[in-house]
Amino acid sequence: MVREGYSGSGPGAFTPDGCAVEVYERMPVGAEPDVIEQAAPAGASILELGSGAGRVTHPLVERGFAVTAVDESAEMLAKVRGARTVHSSIEDLHLGERFDVVLLGSFLVHAPSGEQALALLSACARHVAPGGCVLLQREGASWHENLPRVRHSTGGKVTVASSTEVGPGVRSVVVEYAFPDARWTHTFLSRPLSEADLDELLRSAGLTFDGYLTEDLTWVRALPAPAAP
Structure with a gap:
């Protein structure tokens, strides 16, 4: 679950x-x-x-x-x-x-x-x-700022696409992973x-x-x- x-x-x-x-x-x-x-x-x-x-x-x-x-x-x-x-x-x-x-x-x-x-x-x-x-x-520091932020890795690309405040001190972060043959997204919560x-x-x-x-x-x-x- x-x-x-x-x-x-x-x-x-x-x-x-x-x-x-x-x-x-x-x-x-x-x-x-x-x-x-x-x-x-x-x-x-x-x-x-x-x-x-x-x-x-x-x-x-x-x-x-x-x-x-x-x-x-x-x-x-x-x-x-x-x-x-x-x-x-x-x-x-x-x-x-x-x-x-x-x-x-x-x-x-x-x-x-x-x-x-x-x-x-x-x-x-x-x-x-x-x-x-x-x-x-x-x-x-500033990990949640200046987005989207792109990093190229072996064979693919990682993008921290967004970071949105969803509660007091809590942010919802979306990361995208793009490879030539497949794409993924990951949404998770973070408290700086x-x-x-x-x-x-x-x-x-x-x-x-x-x-x-x-x-x-x-x-x-x-x-x-x-x-x-």
């Missing part, structure tokens, strides 16, 4: 948040594996929350990381190779294990409700090992977060902001909060 406010169009299977499985098979990986590799110890255990079809998973496995890939879409997980897979929503995940690195990419922290964003970060906090870290990807918003969410989840990993401030490292004396 697709969530309210989320939808997708085009051929093939879709996830509950409107993502087309085939799109994520086709999309090339960007700089994410490099950012993660530089922030993680060699051979670290990584819990990847919202792995999709393995776009980031596969390069991490190839670089020697022990990856556990979690996704709520069985169709997405069926595409993942070389990693342990867990079919679950992030919010409901309770593995009873701790990992050197917990990874939450794809702007998932910009959930439309504060409660959902806190649930996502709480899942990160309960699975990160003492001395480990949580790596978060967030939207860049200020640095203060993110810091408060991290604290509420039992995490502390440790710094930015990229110059565009889209990748954040957080640490488990020190235990109270």
Whole structure:
């Protein structure tokens, strides 16, 4: 069942948040594996929350990381190779294990409700090992402005077509994917977060902001909060 406010169009299977499985098979990986590799110890255990079809998973496995890939879409997980897979929503995940690195990419922290964003970060906090870290990807500054914005990828074109306010602090975003043989759209909800918003969410989840990993401030490292004396 697709969530309210989320939808997708085009051929093939879709996830509950409107993502087309085939799109994520086709999309090339960007700089994410490099950012993660530089922030993680060699051979670290990584819990990847919202792995999709393995776009980031596969390069991490190839670089020697022990990856556990979690996704709520069985169709997405069926595409993942070389990693342990867990079919679950992030919010409901309770593995009873701790990992050197917990990874939450794809702007998932910009959930439309504060409660959902806190649930996502709480899942990160309960699975990160003492001395480990949580790596978060967030939207860049002005991400919702100057639209439409076009990016060409291998064999196709990605267009952030529109971003419309649909509630206090919540926006409905439409992204279009065009390839020579097929087209898809994805509509999803996003709640832009200020640095203060993110810091408060991290604290509420039992995490502390440790710094930015990229110059565009889209990748954040957080640490488990020190235990109270």
